[in-house]
Structure formats: C-alpha cells, structure tokens
Amino acid sequence: MHELCRAKSNELIFLQFIQSLDTCIILNIYSRKNISLPLHNERFSELNEILLLISSGYFIIERMQVTLVILLICMLLNTTVFYTQSEGSSNEIDTKESHQFNFVAAGDFGCGNESIRTVNGMVNKNPELVLALGDLSYQRSPNCWLNIISPLDSSKKVKISFGNHDMSNELFKYSTYLKHFNLTKPYYSFNYRNVHFLAMATAKNKLIPYDGTSQQYQFVKDDLKLARDNKSIDWIIVYSFKPFYSSNTTHPGQDELRNFYHPLFDKYGVDIVLQAHNHNYQRTYPITFNETSPSSPIVLDKDKQNLYNNPKGPIFVTVGTAGAQLYNFTSQRPFIISQFANNGFLNVDIEKSKEEFNLTGTFYKNDNLEKQDYFTITK
Numbered sequence: 001m002h003e004l005c006r007a008k009s010n011e012l013i014f015l016q017f018i019q020s021l022d023t024c025i026i027l028n029i030y031s032r033k034n035i036s037l038p039l040h041n042e043r044f045s046e047l048n049e050i051l052l053l054i055s056s057g058y059f060i061i062e063r064m065q066v067t068l069v070i071l072l073i074c075m076l077l078n079t080t081v082f083y084t085q086s087e088g089s090s091n092e093i094d095t096k097e098s099h100q101f102n103f104v105a106a107g108d109f110g111c112g113n114e115s116i117r118t119v120n121g122m123v124n125k126n127p128e129l130v131l132a133l134g135d136l137s138y139q140r141s142p143n144c145w146l147n148i149i150s151p152l153d154s155s156k157k158v159k160i161s162f163g164n165h166d167m168s169n170e171l172f173k174y175s176t177y178l179k180h181f182n183l184t185k186p187y188y189s190f191n192y193r194n195v196h197f198l199a200m201a202t203a204k205n206k207l208i209p210y211d212g213t214s215q216q217y218q219f220v221k222d223d224l225k226l227a228r229d230n231k232s233i234d235w236i237i238v239y240s241f242k243p244f245y246s247s248n249t250t251h252p253g254q255d256e257l258r259n260f261y262h263p264l265f266d267k268y269g270v271d272i273v274l275q276a277h278n279h280n281y282q283r284t285y286p287i288t289f290n291e292t293s294p295s296s297p298i299v300l301d302k303d304k305q306n307l308y309n310n311p312k313g314p315i316f317v318t319v320g321t322a323g324a325q326l327y328n329f330t331s332q333r334p335f336i337i338s339q340f341a342n343n344g345f346l347n348v349d350i351e352k353s354k355e356e357f358n359l360t361g362t363f364y365k366n367d368n369l370e371k372q373d374y375f376t377i378t379k
Contacts, residue, residue, distance in 0.1 A: 099352035106322035107133025107276025111144035115323025134163025134241030224268035286311030
C-alpha cells in the first residue's frame, strides 16, 4: 500500500491506494490521525457524514463520497480474504457463507514414488486446505518435496507442521519452509470457514520448547480459549508432528505432550488432533485425560465404532502415511480402535445442515483410493 500526503493549512489529505485483485481504487480521505485498512465497521454520525471506525482511529467521509465507500466495502467483502499475523499466529477470515468444504492431511512424506501417489490422491479430492504433518523432505534440500506438493501449493492452501527432519542440516530446511509458507513462527493458528486450526511445533523441545513453561504452551492455551469463546467456530482441530498417544510401534506417545496439552484439549473442546512421526495410521476412540494414569486415557463411547454424537473428548489420528517407509505394530493399545500400515491420506469433510454439524474423516489408501477407515462426529 502506497501513501502520499499533502498539507494544506490545518488539513491533511491522504491518498490511499488499495489493491483488490487486479483493480486499483483511489480513495481521498480527510483524517485526524494516521489510518490503517481494512475497515472494521461503520456507523453514521451526522446527516452529511459517515464515521468509519478503524484499528488506529477513525476518519470522516463527506456525503458525496458515500457511493465510493460502499463500492469499496462491497469489493473487499466479496473478493478478498483478510489475512493478519500476530505473534506466533495467523487468522484467516473466509467470507463464504457455506460451511461445506474438505481438507486433507498426512505426514512423513519424503520424495519417493509413494509421496507422489499420495499428492495425486489428494489432488483427486480437490481439497480447500492441505495439512502437511511434518517430516516433509528427508533430503538435505526441501526442494524435492516442494516440487511434489506444487499441484496443491496455491492460494495459501498448504499448511505445515515441522518434523525432526525439517529441522536438520543447520536449520536450512526449517528456514526455507518458514519463508516459503510465510510463517513467522513454527506454531500458529488460523480460522477457515467455521473451523479453527492450531498448528503446534513438537519436533524438538530443545530448539522450540513446548513444555509447560514455554511461550508455545501459553500461546496454545490462550489460542484455544479464544477459539472456544468464538461463536462463529464450530470445530477446533489441532495438528502436530510427534504423537500424544500411540499403539506399540516405533515411536511411543510423548509424555510431556500428553500431560501438558491433553487437559487443555479437554477443557477447550478440541475435536480432533492430527499427528504423525509413526509411519502408519492409528485412530483413537474419543478420549479424555486420565490424571491417575496419564498413559491410559479414559475411553468414551467405546461401544461405538465410527459414529460419535458430540463426544466430550478429542479423537487422536496418526497419519504418518504420506510416503516414507512404513512401521509395523507389535500390539494394539485398548484406546486405539483402528490401526494399519498403508500409504495414503486422511480426507475430512465439514458439513452443516439446518439441524446439525458433521465432521467426517476418511482414510484413502493410495491403491485405487480405497477407503480403509472412517469416522463421523455430529454436533
């Protein structure tokens, strides 16, 4: 945004050049203070004026300019997605009224043939968002993975969390990903339609702390509270890299993550937690934190296999199936309802009807996009 100012006695004229897609509108404004866009709301003051409230003050527009202001506001509402970043977070406001959309998720990609097949399957589902759950490239450079994901990497569609291998090689890949995905920190959040998404950074506690005294913990706590209190949000989804819970396989569930964060997830109504690191698929029942025995969560709705009506605890889904060599299981924990070792991805459909909200997760194998697991949460 460019700014010119000219002084004439006691008044200051600002020429604000506002770019909306390919259209450039020039707006002449009389201002008593510095101003910033976008406009947050408006109200009438006197008969011949409109008083527009903005983040740093207000400005007055004469009656002859009302038409131009209305045109500007309409164009912003209909063609622009506002995007702002605060410390560690970002908030996107989608202006579409419909709440029917889908997103896909998987982690532990690599740059082999299976990861290409996974991306091709994701493209087939035409998702509005893509959640990449960490360990994106196992090579020294991230470029191979960025090339593979490129069919989906448009309009800020791809959102990432960071894995162990994304923070190696003197943090070269880490820095590249931050720049490519326009991130200021590796943990952040955003709203899309009626869903709040929270990305956590759980790869290396020594580099990016996530313990109970960390800045990340405070950010997650504050963020989830705001999301729960936001009346326009119907679903809260957390995605991360290291598992909070796991069956017996290569990587166990992380004690610190589980003990610090699962109580927050219960308190603020998180619906699903997506995780990776283990190169397989696992889905828990809805579970709540067990203070007496934290490694054995309290299972809710154990009599139900796939359909859950507003459960009081989140479902944890491991989707480390994007392309890396798979990990086998030695046994199945009692809080895990579904587990297998196949490459593929999770597709999540968000739907709203007049009477209820539905979230349906479906795991698709890379082989012929065959469905291998599904679950539905209804509110």
